[in-house]
Amino acid sequence: MLRVLLAIWAGKLASATLRALGRAGTHVPGIIARRVHPGIIGAVAHPARVIAVTGTNGKTTASNLLAAALTAQGLRVASNRNGSNLAAGVAATLISAVDWRGRSRADVGVFEVDERSAKLVLPGLRPDVLVGLNLTRDSIKRNAHPAYIAWILSSAVPTTTTLVLNADDLIVAGLGSDENRRVFFAVDQLPGDGDRPEGAAVDAAICPVCDHRLTWDYWRYNHIGAAHCPACGFRSPEAAYRARDVDAAARRLTLELDGEARTAALVNENIVNVYNQVAVAAALGVLGYDRDTIAAAFDRLAPPETRFMADVVGDATVVRILTKGLVGVACSRAFDYVRSFAGRKSIVLSIDEVSERTTDVENTAWTYDADYEYLADDSVTQVVVGGIRRHDQALRLAIAGVDPARIVTVESETDTADIVALDGIDQVFNLHSVHNAEVTGTPVQSRLRARLAEREAAGR
Amino acid sequence: MTRALTIEVLFPEVANLHGDNANIEFLAQSRPDARVIRTSLTETPAFATGDVDLVYLGPLTEHGQLKAIERLRPHRQRLVELIEAGTMFLFTHNALEVLGTRIRNDEMGYDVPGLGVFELESTLSMFGRYNGKVMGTLTEVGDEFPIVGYKSQFSTVTGPDSTPGFLLAERGIGRNPATAVEGVRRHNFLGTSLLGPLLITNPHLARWVLATLDPHTEPALAHEALAMAAYEARLRDFRDPKRWHPVERVAPPRR
Numbered sequence: 001m002l003r004v005l006l007a008i009w010a011g012k013l014a015s016a017t018l019r020a021l022g023r024a025g026t027h028v029p030g031i032i033a034r035r036v037h038p039g040i041i042g043a044v045a046h047p048a049r050v051i052a053v054t055g056t057n058g059k060t061t062a063s064n065l066l067a068a069a070l071t072a073q074g075l076r077v078a079s080n081r082n083g084s085n086l087a088a089g090v091a092a093t094l095i096s097a098v099d100w101r102g103r104s105r106a107d108v109g110v111f112e113v114d115e116r117s118a119k120l121v122l123p124g125l126r127p128d129v130l131v132g133l134n135l136t137r138d139s140i141k142r143n144a145h146p147a148y149i150a151w152i153l154s155s156a157v158p159t160t161t162t163l164v165l166n167a168d169d170l171i172v173a174g175l176g177s178d179e180n181r182r183v184f185f186a187v188d189q190l191p192g193d194g195d196r197p198e199g200a201a202v203d204a205a206i207c208p209v210c211d212h213r214l215t216w217d218y219w220r221y222n223h224i225g226a227a228h229c230p231a232c233g234f235r236s237p238e239a240a241y242r243a244r245d246v247d248a249a250a251r252r253l254t255l256e257l258d259g260e261a262r263t264a265a266l267v268n269e270n271i272v273n274v275y276n277q278v279a280v281a282a283a284l285g286v287l288g289y290d291r292d293t294i295a296a297a298f299d300r301l302a303p304p305e306t307r308f309m310a311d312v313v314g315d316a317t318v319v320r321i322l323t324k325g326l327v328g329v330a331c332s333r334a335f336d337y338v339r340s341f342a343g344r345k346s347i348v349l350s351i352d353e354v355s356e357r358t359t360d361v362e363n364t365a366w367t368y369d370a371d372y373e374y375l376a377d378d379s380v381t382q383v384v385v386g387g388i389r390r391h392d393q394a395l396r397l398a399i400a401g402v403d404p405a406r407i408v409t410v411e412s413e414t415d416t417a418d419i420v421a422l423d424g425i426d427q428v429f430n431l432h433s434v435h436n437a438e439v440t441g442t443p444v445q446s447r448l449r450a451r452l453a454e455r456e457a458a459g460r
Numbered sequence: 461m462t463r464a465l466t467i468e469v470l471f472p473e474v475a476n477l478h479g480d481n482a483n484i485e486f487l488a489q490s491r492p493d494a495r496v497i498r499t500s501l502t503e504t505p506a507f508a509t510g511d512v513d514l515v516y517l518g519p520l521t522e523h524g525q526l527k528a529i530e531r532l533r534p535h536r537q538r539l540v541e542l543i544e545a546g547t548m549f550l551f552t553h554n555a556l557e558v559l560g561t562r563i564r565n566d567e568m569g570y571d572v573p574g575l576g577v578f579e580l581e582s583t584l585s586m587f588g589r590y591n592g593k594v595m596g597t598l599t600e601v602g603d604e605f606p607i608v609g610y611k612s613q614f615s616t617v618t619g620p621d622s623t624p625g626f627l628l629a630e631r632g633i634g635r636n637p638a639t640a641v642e643g644v645r646r647h648n649f650l651g652t653s654l655l656g657p658l659l660i661t662n663p664h665l666a667r668w669v670l671a672t673l674d675p676h677t678e679p680a681l682a683h684e685a686l687a688m689a690a691y692e693a694r695l696r697d698f699r700d701p702k703r704w705h706p707v708e709r710v711a712p713p714r715r
Contacts, residue, residue, distance in 0.1 A: 119587075140612050140655075141591045145477050147521040148586070151568065200481070205473040211501045211527065213473060328479065360705070361593060361697040363610040365655040368479025391690035395660065398683040399486060407686075 004044060007037035008102055011095035026083025030092030041087065042124025044094045047078050047106035050125060051283060054113045054153065055133030055172070056146070056329070059085070061304040062133055062276040063112040065267065066283055069297040070108050073289075078106035085112040087120040115149045116142060122156040130157055131164045131283050132172040133275060136222045136329045137201045137369055146171045146203045146223075164282045166275060167239040168224050170204035170214075185282040186226070186239035187274050190246065193218040193225065199371040201329050209234045220271065221336070222329055241282035243274050255281050255295060262295035268303045272333075276304075308337070311449055314456030317427045318448045320441060325351035325433040326362075328369030334431055335374035343426030345380050348444055350413040352387040354435040362389055367396045376401030384420040386413035386440075413440040417447035422455055465494040465673055468506045470517045471528055472498045477519035478612065480552050483657040484516055489682035490670060501531050507542060508535045513673050515542070519553035519655070522568060522584065522614075528558045529574055536575045543577070548648040548673055552658060554615055556644060556651035557582040563615075578644050578651070580619040580635070589614050592708040594632030594642060594654055595698045598665060600672075605664035606630065608691070608698045609654030617653070619644075626652040631698070632708050640710050648672060661694060663687040 011033035018025030033040045053063040060081075067079040078097035083089045090111050097106040113121050115135065122130070132153070135146040143149055150171050157163070159179035166172045167184035176182065197205065197219050207214055207229035217236075219225035228235035242256040248269035255264050255278060267277045277298065284294045307322035321337060324330040331351065338347065356362040375383060375397065383402060385393040390409040398404045410416055413436065422428060428448050432441040469475075469484050488494050497506045507515050520528055532539065539559070543549065557563055560580030564571045567586040574582075591612050597603045607627055616636035625634060626643030634642040635653075643652030650669075652658065659666040663681055670679035681687055697703055 140478050141589070144589060144612075144614070145521055147523060151586075200476070200479060202473075202476070206501060213500060213502075359703060361694060361703050363591075363593075363612065363655065364661075365478045365480065365610060365612075365657065368482035368657055368660075370479075389693075391686065391693050395683055395686040395690045398686050399482065399489065399660070404683060404686065 003037050004040065005102055007033040007040045008044060008095050008098060009100065010036045011092060012100065015092065015096065024082070025092070026080070027086065027088040027092055029095060030084070030088030030090065033091050033095055034088060039124060041091050041094060041121060042126070044091075045098050045102055045104040046094065046126070047097060047104050047109040049107070049287065050109045050111065050127045051129040051131065051287075052111045052113045052122065052125060052127040053131040053133070054115045054118065056115065056136045056138050058133050058272045058276045059112045061273060062131060062279050063110050064304070065276060065280045065301050066131075067110040068301050069280060069284060070110065072297065072300055073293075075107040076105065077108050077110055079110040080112055085114040086117045090121050090125060115153060118153045118156040122153075123158065126158050127161050129162050129164055129283055129286055131279050132166060132175050133279055134166055134169045134224065135171045137203065137327070138329070139326050140363065140366055140369075150175060162286055164279065164286055166279065167237040168220070168226055168275070170208070170223060170227065170236060173237050174208065182237075183241070183282055183286055184237045184239040185241040185275075185278045186243075187271070187278060188242050188244035189218040189226075190220070190271075193220055195219060197223065197225075199332060199373075201332070201369050207232060207234050221333070241278055241285060243278040246274055253277070257281060257291045257294055258285055260291055262291050264295040265298040267298055267301055273304060311445070313449050313452035316422070316425060316452050316455070318445055318452065319427055319429045320445055321429060321431050322437065323351050323431040323433060325353045326366050328366045331370035332374065335371060338380075338429050338431075339374045339377055341427050343379065344424055345427045345429060346382040346384070346420050346422065346425045347375065347380060347429045347431060348384050348386070348416040348420050348448070349393060349431045350386045350416060350436060350440050350444070351393075351431060351433045352389045353433065357388050364389055364392045364396075367392065372396050372400035372402070380406065381425060382406050382408065382421050384408045384410065384416045386410050386416040414443050414447070417444040417451070420448070422451055428452070463674060463676070465491055465513045466497065466506070466511065467494055467514045467516065468497045468499055468512045470499055470505060470515065471501050471524070471531070472518070473500055474524040474527060475518040475520045475555060477521070478553060478655050480518040480655060480657050483518070483550065483552065483659045486657065486660050486666065486682060487514075487670070490666065490680065501527055505532075505535055507547075508538050512547065514548045514550060514669075516549075517551045517555035517558065520555060520558075522565060525554060525558055525563060526570070526572060528555070529572065532558065532575055536577065539575070540577055543646055543649045546647045548669065549650060550669070551649075551651040553653055553655055554582070554613060556580070556653065557615060557617060559651065560617065560619070578619065578646070579623055580617050580644065582615045582617050584614045585616070586614055590616070592632055593698065593704070594629050596627035596629040596632070596640070596642060598627050598668075601662075601664050601668050605662075606695070607654070607658070607662050607665060608694050609652070609656050609658055609661060611653055612655060613653055626650055629710070631704055633710050637711050660687065661691065663691050
């Protein structure tokens with residue numbers, strides 16, 4: 001017990017010191033506490049109920065929505081919403097939620113958990129509920145493939161945890177063991193869904209029982225959708241919690257809540273966020289909230305920050321899209337989003353990984369996990385690629401079917417904004433990565449806006 | 461006279477990780493007349509009953525490796541015969557391990573025999589993924605155009621150095637951190653753990669593959685100028701010693 005208190009005190013002292021220095025201190029206190037007591041996540045007093053949220057995409061949004069919904073119910077919520085989702089961040093949040101004597105001050109804990117870190121977090125955290133959103137391809141170097149991450153999660157999750165799982169993701173739907181209670185959520189078939197998978201990254205293509213290719217009742221992206229096996233009858237799980245009738249214009253949707261439907265405010269129309277919303281509804285249902293309370297919860301929730309931003313300049317639009325380099329699936333979603341715009345487009349693309357510029361040579365295999373084919377469209381008049389690996393990007397675009405005559409390469413990431421052709425275009429897209437959002441994205445978008453303003457002033 | 465090529469892609473529904481199947485897309489774009497057969501797990505491979513010019517197997521999940529072994533085991537002898545007869549094979553990343561004698565994965569709890577075509581044993585370390593670069597020469601392609609590629613894998617492979625490698629790493633490691641011998645070469649069987657996709661990041665290798673598949677046709681690559689520009693840029697970077705880490709070196713033998 002003394003060691004636990006020492007770890008708590010060390011963590012709290014570190015946190016106070018960092019705050020005094022004006023720093024956030026979202027994970028350093030956890031690092032220090034784990035040095036004092038490596039098992040502090042399990043040893044520190046937990047809130048009365050603990051919910052963990054994991055998955056490749058949307059876990060920050062979903063955990064923030066859930067924490068906000070529970071806070072609105074008058075509960076004291078401990079959450080790593082502003083901090084690290086690794087073991088140190090979870091430890092830091094748990095320590096911040098106890099007093100100096102180690103007594104919990106929170107009613108409920110909502111923890112976003114990095115899926116790759118589950119082995120270090122879940123056995124100690126022992127969540128009452130684990131929400132599994134989706135598992136798609138991520139960094140080749142770190143995450144390998146979704147089945148690997150699923151194995152980590154299944155190995156780490158206690159059998160006492162209730163699993164709230166995405167039925168539309170057959171990898172997530174198989175998480176845990178037979179001993180876990182499972183509750184499923186899904187998004188019913190939507191206009192625009194396909195009936196067969198396309199793209200490079202489809203990780204649930206065969207029946208887990210008999211190896212036959214699955215037939216898709218509806219297919220959304222990657223391996224997300226509902227499927228069945230024509231040979232043995234295996235099918236995606238039935239979901240007790242479902243979203244349907246998503247009406248972006250009216251900002252409403254219908255939630256099927258374990259047998260009864262309620263309409264609710266639509267938090268955000270992006271499909272990943274529709275999944276986040278129904279996942280939160282399912283988690284609230286599992287926590288025992290009644291249907292009216294669940295439906296009403298979304299009236300008060302703020303929409304998540306978007307990775308997209310658009311500025312209208314005259315008769316054209318500059319669209320910024322944060323595009324995570326090294327993660328092909330994330331790039332595919334961005335490229336598909338570009339495709340969804342009507343009108344003539346040009347694209348400025350700078351998504352090299354900065355960490356590999358000077359001390360490594362980027363492994364660009366991930367670009368072939370990304371569906372650049374979405375950009376092979378007559379509406380895309382030009383793609384200007386800037387950066388160290390511009391030739392790799394240009395080759396990838398050409399193999400995807402983009403006319404090489406429409407591909408321009410330039411070494412400087414920012415000179416792209418001066419080179420890209422704007423005549424006759426309705427939108428110019430700037431796709432940049434996380435690391436270069438400020439050093440590249442900001443000046444590129446500024447220059448594009450200026451050029452479009454000049455075009456507008458000249459009456460072109 | 462140009463003849464139509466037949467390329468068989470084995471089990472693409474499970475052997476499709478790390479973008480590596482773009483190797484075949486690139487070949488198909490370079491030879492639009494090629495017939496590409498995509499054989500699923502529940503189908504009999506085309507090579508088992510007919511002539512195929514190139515058999516390709518790409519990166520698999522750990523479960524997928526076991527599935528591939530199970531599905532290929534009835535065709536082991538045919539595989540050996542084709543390899544010895546000079547049929548071209550390209551097995552990339554962990555696909556090569558399927559043809560070894562053993563795959564051991566303590567963390568996932570299995571230790572299974574592979575097809576035993578090559579004397580290779582694979583050991584997986586599920587929390588010790590190796591990431592690194594490799595550069596080395598394939599004689600037929602020439603030392604002025606070294607092969608460049610990447611490793612990102614859980615497995616280390618051991619086997620006698622007398623089993624010829626796909627290449628000898630000048631920089632980077634081979635089958636495991638203690639050897640520069642990378643992959644396996646047997647006649648026209650090319651087995652390598654390297655990602656890239658290899659034929660795209662190495663256009664000179666792709667040209668040699670096409671020339672070997674069809675000696676009577678001058679090989680021409682899709683988007684050749686772009687591929688060469690990307691290769692030259694990568695080669696410059698690979699030749700820069702600052703871009704190599706200590707972990708990307710073959711460990712000296714223990715005394």
